[in-house]
Amino acid sequence: MSDQLPSVWTADLDGLLPLPPMDRLRDTLDALGRFVEGSGLKAGDRLPAERELMQALGVGRSTIREAARQLQALGVVETRKGSGSYLLRPISAATIHMPLSITATGLREALLQTLDIRRGLEAEASALAAIRHTADDLARMSERLVEMERVHRLNGTAGPEDLLFHLSIYDAAQNPLFRQLLEQMREAFERFFTKPFDRPDFAGRSFPLHREMFDAIAARDPGVAREKTLAILDIVEEDIKDMSQ
Incomplete structure (x- = not known):
């Protein structure tokens, strides 16, 4: 400038x-x-x-x-x-x-469409965060993970806090395109964090894996970070299919 x-x-x-x-x-x-x-x-x-x-x-x-x-x-x-x-x-x-728009007619289809994109973005973001994170990034991720876990223990779910934790991983990847892509899909992505199907237990089984994913990022292990991210999203897919029947 x-x-x-x-x-x-x-x-x-x-x-x-x-x-x-x-x-x-x-x-x-x-x-x-x-x-x-x-x-x-x-x-x-x-x-x-x-x-x-x-x-x-x-x-x-x-x-x-x-x-x-x-x-x-x-x-x-x-x-x-x-x-x-x-x-x-x-x-x-x-x-x-x-912003990108979702053309699916129902919540189930919209979540599954968005999940395909989440797999590609979040698995790579986690791997890059494991390689590129700074001490400040790690402190921010840790703070948001602790808050997410606190709210989840209290309420059985932690949608907004979960989103903030994932955003901190995007930022730790040190590539602003992750955030830009998310902004274009924000409405669709946020459907994952607003109690889909009116089930507070949606994807609740994935919460322990968030700590394991963070530990892999902190240990600078991109392979395990990617693996844990995909494991979280596999649970999300199972719940979408089970809870939408």
């Missing part, structure tokens, strides 16, 4: 029009892509303020913030505390990677 102060977009927002109520997040990302392209904003330029975007697009704060979060995850926007959001590289409506 240049040491020069970034330029700030100060013209009116005529290129942004209020959006209809349907699929506001997708439309917001689309509109921002068209706006950046049409206004000629460059890498390092600051985007319009959150309140300006809310007024111009006719959407709520949560929609603007979710759009900003997705753009950050895709590596095209950087948010600086107290300063605003800045463009890291030019975008257009055609180049923004929209």
Whole structure:
């Protein structure tokens, strides 16, 4: 990034029009892509303020913030505390990677489709985390595992905490593409962590294996880390099939 102060977009927002109520997040990302392209904003330029975007697009704060979060995850926007959001590289409506959608008609099919992708991503992420993790990564993974185990012992399940533990492994793999792919599939992935089939015991048998997976990562053993990850997901598949009958 240049040491020069970034330029700030100060013209009116005529290129942004209020959006209809349907699929506001997708439309917001689309509109921002068209706006950046049409206004000629460059890498390092600051985007319009959150309140300006809310007024111009006719959407709520949560929609603007979710759009900003997705753009950050895709590596095209950087948010600086107290300063605003800045463009890291030019975008257009055609180049923004929209979240992937699941077309399955039922929860069972959706979970099984997502599980195929999880196997590829999480097994490799665990193996890479075993090779590449730093001391800080290991401390973060340990902290989240302990919290996941605490909540699981208390409630019999620990969906959000389980997700945070897996995210810490993605981060320890030292490859931002894992996070970017997850952002595009977040809605589908989160179905695993919201008590599928109204069963709090969903995939509960896999919880002890999370500690074994962590131990393999800590020991820098990518083979065992991958093996334990796949064992966890095998249990998940068994429960999807058993509980959806």
